[in-house]
Each structure stands twice: as structure tokens, then as C-alpha cells.
Amino acid sequence: MGLSRESMGIKSVDCGLEIKKRKEDDKVIALAGNPNVGKSTVFNQLTGMNQHTGNWPGKTVANAQGWCSDGQQGYVMVDIPGCYSLMAHSTEEEVARDFICFENPDAVVVVCDATCLERNLNLVLQIMEATTKVVVCVNLMDEAKKKKISLHLDMLEQRLGVPVAGTAARSNQGLDQIYTGLKRCLEQTEEEGEKPALIQYPQYIEDAIARLLPAIEQVAKGKEEARWLCARLLDANDNLMEAVRKYRKPVAETEEVTSCLAEIWEEWKAAGITQEQVSDDMAAVFINKAEDLCKGIVEYENQTYNRKDRKLDWIFTSKATGFPIMFLVLLGIFWITITGANYPSELISNVLFKLEAWLVGLADASGVPVIITELLIHGVYRVLAWVVSVMLPPMAIFFPLFTLLEDFGYLPRVAFNLDRCFKKCSACGKQALTM
Amino acid sequence: MSENICLADLKRGQKAVIAKLAAYDDMRRRLQDIGIIEGTTVECLGKSPLGDPTAFLIRGAVIALRSEDSGRVLVQSNGEEKANRHFGKEMVAAAVSLEE
Numbered sequence: 328m329g330l331s332r333e334s335m336g337i338k339s340v341d342c343g344l345e346i347k348k349r350k351e352d353d354k355v356i357a358l359a360g361n362p363n364v365g366k367s368t369v370f371n372q373l374t375g376m377n378q379h380t381g382n383w384p385g386k387t388v389a390n391a392q393g394w395c396s397d398g399q400q401g402y403v404m405v406d407i408p409g410c411y412s413l414m415a416h417s418t419e420e421e422v423a424r425d426f427i428c429f430e431n432p433d434a435v436v437v438v439c440d441a442t443c444l445e446r447n448l449n450l451v452l453q454i455m456e457a458t459t460k461v462v463v464c465v466n467l468m469d470e471a472k473k474k475k476i477s478l479h480l481d482m483l484e485q486r487l488g489v490p491v492a493g494t495a496a497r498s499n500q501g502l503d504q505i506y507t508g509l510k511r512c513l514e515q516t517e518e519e520g521e522k523p524a525l526i527q528y529p530q531y532i533e534d535a536i537a538r539l540l541p542a543i544e545q546v547a548k549g550k551e552e553a554r555w556l557c558a559r560l561l562d563a564n565d566n567l568m569e570a571v572r573k574y575r576k577p578v579a580e581t582e583e584v585t586s587c588l589a590e591i592w593e594e595w596k597a598a599g600i601t602q603e604q605v606s607d608d609m610a611a612v613f614i615n616k617a618e619d620l621c622k623g624i625v626e627y628e629n630q631t632y633n634r635k636d637r638k639l640d641w642i643f644t645s646k647a648t649g650f651p652i653m654f655l656v657l658l659g660i661f662w663i664t665i666t667g668a669n670y671p672s673e674l675i676s677n678v679l680f681k682l683e684a685w686l687v688g689l690a691d692a693s694g695v696p697v698i699i700t701e702l703l704i705h706g707v708y709r710v711l712a713w714v715v716s717v718m719l720p721p722m723a724i725f726f727p728l729f730t731l732l733e734d735f736g737y738l739p740r741v742a743f744n745l746d747r748c749f750k751k752c753s754a755c756g757k758q759a760l761t762m
Numbered sequence: 763m764s765e766n767i768c769l770a771d772l773k774r775g776q777k778a779v780i781a782k783l784a785a786y787d788d789m790r791r792r793l794q795d796i797g798i799i800e801g802t803t804v805e806c807l808g809k810s811p812l813g814d815p816t817a818f819l820i821r822g823a824v825i826a827l828r829s830e831d832s833g834r835v836l837v838q839s840n841g842e843e844k845a846n847r848h849f850g851k852e853m854v855a856a857a858v859s860l861e862e
Binding site: 411412414443444445446449603606607610611614615618625637640641644645646649650743744746747748750 | 783786790791792794795796797799800802807808809810811812813814815817820821822823826828
């Protein structure tokens with residue numbers, strides 16, 4: 328996005344988010360997930376807060392936190408910006424990665440979209456590589472049910488080896504499972520938490536990790552982190568190196584580590600393995616693992632589950648009908664807003680102006696000086712009355728209508744239709760919604 | 763029967779298998795993170811009314827890509843036969859642009 332870090336408020340996070348615990352033993356829980364999977368809804372339901380949620384990605388830009396409790400244990404929930412990956416590069420993703428990997432939350436809840444679990448597992452796997460204290464929350468179960476997708480979450484739990492909770496946060500279902508999951512996750516001892524790594528890289532990378540591990544283990548905080556750091560160092564992502572330097576200075580600057588890394592790279596170079604291939608192989612491992620994990624877990628009861636959806640999409644975005652329908656819908660909304668608002672507007676202004684006349688009468692009768700009557704009633708009150716009667720009804724009509732469109736899922740289609748126009752002004756289609 | 767074309771060349775309804783990524787650094791990783799790696803089957807779901815972006819079905823998710831990005835993904839289409847079978851059958855399009 329074309330916004331600077333400062334304007335997005337991320338700077339404050341960079342300088343260290345201050346975690347506000349109510350009690351000393353409150354646990355810090357990071358709430359991560361892909362964009363647009365209902366993370367903020369889960370956050371709001373858990374904490375009883377009212378952060379704005381919306382049907383487009385990138386709602387949560389900076390970390391927000393809230394406090395909640397399951398009765399005994401207090402948790403500080405930190406809502407992390409949505410991201411597809413920890414290895415990437417947008418500011419949101421950096422914020423997410425730095426918090427999860429380097430700020431040591433007590434556990435991470437990864438929120439997933441039940442309607443496309445496979446894609447979401449990429450992030451789950453990446454987070455699980457960095458920490459074992461993970462609870463997977465498969466959200467939008469209601470949506471999946473509507474689309475006739477059945478998910479065997481018990482199987483997923485078995486395969487991943489971490490607690491899995493199926494939720495429908497919008498209707499407040501299954502959120503208690505998150506608490507039980509967290510409890511199980513936090514109570515497990517060091518040894519119980521030790522499982523074989525889910526992600527197995529190609530042999531040449533595994534060999535390199537094995538060589539690098541002893542050097543890293545001396546300086547890293549835990550076993551998982553050591554393995555994760557090895558893999559990331561071999562990936563040689565500049566951006567990540569910067570973060571490692573910032574948060575784990577010893578790791579980045581030990582003589583042993585740097586010489587070992589240089590050695591490995593030298594050998595790879597000799598063997599004709601390019602840096603690009605290494606990072607390709609690393610990315611592919613996660614995607615393929617996610618595919619494997621989903622086999623047998625996700626079942627489409629009805630192969631044509633999205634036929635209706637697609638028919639609608641065709642109507643809303645085809646060359647012939649996409650634009651006319653869009654204009655009609657927007658025009659319709661504005662028309663309803665403007666004409667529909669006239670009636671309540673008139674009503675409100677009538678009532679308010681009657682009240683004004685009555686106030687003036689009252690002021691006259693009680694002998695208030697004319698200048699004050701003029702100032703307060705004919706001045707302040709009248710302006711206020713006008714503003715309220717003109718502005719309130721359109722807003723009261725427009726925003727519910729807009730929310731309706733959002734629920735219906737029309738807004739992403741508008742963004743899709745208009746992206747080209749916005750690209751010309753170096754923006755992107757999502758910004759159409761703001762206008 | 764196979765030829766190398768890029769993702770942007772696909773017509774709606776056409777399926778193809780990813781062969782090679784010609785994007786680099788950040789964009790490459792980004793494409794990989796949404797599941798575009800060698801061997802993945804993608805289906806073109808349709809273009810936006812202005813011809814760009816295009817919606818693709820990638821590993822169960824509908825994703826819109828601008829042509830400047832989808833043009834960097836080389837795919838292997840299984841020739842005309844398959845294309846005809848899927849062409850016009852049905853069409854999908856919905857997604858938010860990937861760009862951020």
C-alpha cells in the first residue's frame with residue numbers, strides 16, 4: 328500500500344508494543360491468521376471489545392490488544408495484522424513475524440478460514456515451525472457448512488499435533504474451545520511439547536541445518552527456535568536478517584555462525600545450487616505439506632457447491648453485465664439514501680424547529696436577555712438542529728445498506744471490477760470501497 | 763501437445779499446470795505463498811470487465827492477479843482438447859486484488 332509506516336501507525340509497534348497485563352500471571356496470546364478470515368471478529372468476541380471489522384483485508388494494521396479470561400486464567404490477546412506468510416515482506420507481515428517469532432508470546436492462536444483451509448495451513452505450518460505453543464482456530468465453520476464443506480477437525484488435530492478449535496465467531500460458537508485449547512497448550516511440559524518437526528526440507532537443506540544447528544543452539548532460546556532460525560538464515564532473506572540482528576544480536580554476529588553459513592553457501596555454489604532454488608524449495612515444502620495435510624480432512628459433499636456462487640460472480644463481473652449492474656446497485660443505494668432520507672429529515676426538522684419555537688417562547692417568558700436567546704437558540708441550537716436533521720437520516724440509511732452489501736459479498740467484486748481504473752492512479756481496487 | 767504459455771494467456775475455464783516462475787524476490791515469494799509453485803493446477807475463472815485483473819482458482823481459493831504479475835508465471839496448458847472441454851462451461855470471478 329502506498330502508505331508510509333508512520334501514517335499506518337506501525338512505528339509505535341516497532342518501538343515495542345507495551346503489553347498491559349492485569350495480573351502478573353496473565354498469558355500473552357498472539358492472534359494471527361490470513362487476512363479476511365474473521366480474526367478481528369474472534370478478537371472482539373473474546374475480549375468484548377469493538378474493533379472495527381470489515382470484509383476486506385488489512386483491517387488490522389497495528390497490533391491491538393485486549394484482555395479476556397476463561398474464569399481462572401487471564402489472557403492478553405494481541406490482534407496481529409493478517410498475513411499469508413512469515414517469510415514475506417509487506418509491513419503488516421513484518422509486524423506479524425516480529426511479534427510471533429521474537430517477542431515471545433506465551434502462545435499463538437492461528438485463525439483459519441474453513442472454506443479454504445489448505446491455503447491457510449501455509450501460515451499455520453510456518454508459525455508451528457517457529458513455536459510449538461500453537462492453537463489452530465478454524466473459523467467460519469458456518470460459512471463452510473453453508474457451502475457443504477465438511478471438515479474432520481479431529482483428524483487435523485492429530486496430524487498437526489496441536490489443539491484445533493472449530494468456531495463460528497460471528498455467531499459466537501465454539502469460542503470456549505479456544506480456551507480449552509490454550510489451556511492444554513500452556514499446560515504441556517517441555518517434553519510433551521517436543522514433537523518431530525512437521526516440515527522436512529529436501530535432504531541438502533536438512534544436512535545444512537544439521538551442520539548449522541550446534542552453533543545456533545548455543546545462542547537461540549529454544550530447540551524449535553534454533554531450527555527455525557537455521558532454516559531462515561539459510562534462506563538468506565535480507566529483511567529477516569535485519570530483524571534477527573535487531574532481536575537476536577548474538578545469533579547474527581557469532582563468528583561460528585557466520586563462518587559456517589559462508590561455508591555452506593560456498594559448497595552449494597560449487598554444487599550448482601542457487602540461492603533462488605533454496606528459497607523456492609523452502610516455499611514449496613510448506614505448500615506441499617499443506618496439501619498433504621488436507622487430504623481426507625476437507626470433503627466437498629457436493630462437487631458443485633459453489634455453482635450458485637459462480638453464477639452470481641459471472642453476472643456481477645462479466646464484461647456485459649458487470650458494470651451496468653454495479654452502476655445500478657450504487658445508484659440504487661444513493662437514490663434510496665437521498666430520497667429515503669427526505670421523509671425522516673422533514674420529520675426531525677419539524678420536531679426540532681417546533682422545539683426551537685417553544686424554547687424561544689420559554690426564554691421570552693422567563694426574561695432571558697435577547698442577546699443570549701439569539702446566540703444560544705437562534706445560533707447554536709438552530710445550526711445543530713439543521714445538521715442533525717440533514718445528516719442523520721442519510722447516514723442511518725446508507726451505512727446499514729453498505730453493511731448489507733458487505734455481507735452479501737458484493738464489495739470484493741466491485742474491487743475486482745474497478746481495479747484497473749485505480750491502478751492508473753497507483754492505487755488498488757480495494758480503495759474503491761473507501762470512496 | 764503441450765506448450766509453454768503464461769498465466770495471463772489463459773481463457774476463462776481453461777486449466778493449466780504451473781511450470782516456472784519468472785518473478786523475482788518479493789513477488790516470487792508472494793506468489794509462492796499463495797500456492798503458485800511448480801506443479802500446481804490453476805484454473806482461470808474470468809477477467810474483470812476491463813480485462814485486468816483476472817481471477818484464478820488456486821488450491822481452492824479464488825485469487826485475482828494483475829496481468830503484470832500473472833504474466834510472469836509460465837504454465838503448461840494441456841493443449842486445445844482440454845481447453846475446449848472447459849471453455850464456456852462455467853465461470854467464476856471474485857476476489858480482492860492481491861496487491862497491497
